[in-house]
Amino acid sequence: MAQQSEKARAKLHSLNAALESGAMAQVKRILNSGLAPVDIAHLIESSPPKARKVLWEMVEKELEGEVLQNLSEELQSHFLSDMSAEEVADIAAELDTDDVADMLQQLPERVTQEVLESMDQQDRARLESVLGYAEDSAGGLMNTDTITIRPDITLEVVLRYLRRHKSLPATTDNLLVVSRNNEFIGTLPISKLLVSDPNQTVREVMSTDVKIIPASMHDTDVAKLFERHDLVSAPVVDEDGILVGRITIDDVVDVIRETADHSLMSMAGLDDEEDTFAPALKTSRRRAVWLGINLLTALAASAVIGLFDKTIEQVVALAVLMPIVASMGGIAGSQVLTLVIRGEALGHLSGSNFRWLFNRELIVAAINGVLWAIVIAIITFAWFRDPAIAIIIGSAIIINLMVAAMSGAVLPMILKARGIDPALAGSVILTTVTDVVGFMSFLGLATLFYL
């Protein structure tokens, strides 16, 4: 009971040990020791590829759907591709519409059609309404299992109506009030239903000051709305105001997690769906692309150094010191870049306050530029006993830190305007700029002086 996560970690550990030693009976015992589907999914995700297959085959039939739903998209499509359309349809019947829709989007069009055809009328209609929206839109995120009521009945009637249900859909905190044509009118929070006089009508009690989500809204905007207004669920309407479904906080939490993950992973050139335990060859292929792109930027830096080979031949201290200039610029720039990317993600930045931020960053770069220029100049002089090279490296540091700050601030805006993800491309481009400018200013100034 206490220390849930300790327990889960211990289980993961003994499971992996059992798998490694080939003690399959023990593996099966651990897996069927009353673990929740989500924990089984977690165990599968935390296992190397071969073990995953073994584990998946040990999952009991009736849990397969829920386990699958909790796996990453990559693993879902991996396991789904081994199933027949009927098996997929069976699993789909038990799950929430939005989860089924996400799963089906992993499958080839042909298989999706087969699955849809083997479903019953009602399930299919619901699913098709979700599949009609982009995966990263409110429509793709919503569930269709809403409880709707009319405005002119009394709460007494509502209570009786609810009692006819065996259970309410998960995370039902509001009943949705709609017109005869299914236009959304307002919500009746369950907590209000419980404390109000049963003789009042829905219209008298319902809230109309509700955050309504258009089906076309981007899922990150949905997440911001939920976060900002502490929502548990919200109604989704189409462009005519017709209620088409509702979004619940558990799905939004996934969006928040993925969005936050996205920046972190992208900045290292990793895919945010990247699987910690993907096989070596697959991983190599993905990483190779990023290394290739970065080789181009490294070559650009080398080309700049190559321009000044005569100067370096004469003053070899330049070769010793030049990485300092490039590296300080890279660090300063990436701090600004990260701050701006996060500010954008939090919705803090707009055109008018951006100018303030840009100026602030210039001042910060000037202050730190001068500070570290002096420090580095002193170290350089102490090391090489050459006042000229000390002044040259100090000047180059100031130039590179200023350029780094400007690039770090402006890059995300420019990239975004061109539809390029700043988290992904920003740091590569920034490093190229700070390397090129760093080497150019340092070696360039040295060439002017020494040659």
Place this chain on the structure above:
Amino acid sequence: MAQQSEKARAKLHSLNAALESGAMAQVKRILNSGLAPVDIAHLIESSPPKARKVLWEMVEKELEGEVLQNLSEELQSHFLSDMSAEEVADIAAELDTDDVADMLQQLPERVTQEVLESMDQQDRARLESVLGYAEDSAGGLMNTDTITIRPDITLEVVLRYLRRHKSLPATTDNLLVVSRNNEFIGTLPISKLLVSDPNQTVREVMSTDVKIIPASMHDTDVAKLFERHDLVSAPVVDEDGILVGRITIDDVVDVIRETADHSLMSMAGLDDEEDTFAPALKTSRRRAVWLGINLLTALAASAVIGLFDKTIEQVVALAVLMPIVASMGGIAGSQVLTLVIRGEALGHLSGSNFRWLFNRELIVAAINGVLWAIVIAIITFAWFRDPAIAIIIGSAIIINLMVAAMSGAVLPMILKARGIDPALAGSVILTTVTDVVGFMSFLGLATLFYL
């Protein structure tokens, strides 16, 4: 109604424009145009320092508490420090216990005492129970506004009892069933209350298969539990099983956001509470620390290069090419580092599967090492027409990529075991390793060959 975020952005834009042009009447009009407290807080956070003060003073008295609650901790303590203890106590009376506790933790001990003394008996007792727990524990995250019921009454009685309330606490999806001594027994989900026969007793209907959170649990573990089990709220108990409060999803969402933010910001040496619009001097000071630390690593790299100045003097192409070796190692290593840090955060890594991961990364490094060694060797040969230097750089690339992979995988574990945050220290240490090993292997091999 549609496009909430577009509207908010437009408002932010016009507000900033009004502030800049000094049109204070217009600023006031926008601020009081029925904006929700959370939106006002967002406007304040999105404004430069001077504007923030102006905006804060324009906030209407009765909204101050809720606006404050939605601000970052840094801004909270900034504004709170200008208030008297009575003013703080007035504000505290309106807010959730956990939010008040968070705010008070920003204040000096003396002020906190004053605020506590100026509160009424009940509020103070509640607050003190939350303040007794660490800020980053379940106890620090919880609210004390629970609705508790006894197991042997009928649902009919529960319904009547609820109707005596004017409203239920926000995000109440469960009533908490406790014994006479306030020991936690189970939950009665509101949705179950609504669909069950009113003549049944609470005991017959309640759920006992509930995720119970010990007050000492770390908040990131609480977040994992909520995420994994799609919880909306969960009861918090002390070590004796006594119910002390409950945690709601809106507070957990903040934890999830902050945890995810933490890795991203730390890797750039930024504080995760870092304020996008902090004043220049404050920002400079914080950034200077990170630049200083990185200067040390750059100096280490320079020192290594300095060992080989004779070789560079003789073969200046080495100076031109050496950044490529260091940079490729840095990129490869940071990919592994990021993947491992994220894997740890998601709870995917344990001792036994880590060995698999480590081996996988070695294989990936070998594959990409050989691949890019060949590419870079060919480019080098084409550029300098020297087969020796081509072979030397290829070998150095393979060595550095292998070392980078090992360091990237092992570093987070080592740092964590020593209580150091891997996201913060990992990338600096990694870069030092890849720079030193990169320069050492490349220039070292060259020295063996050329001198």
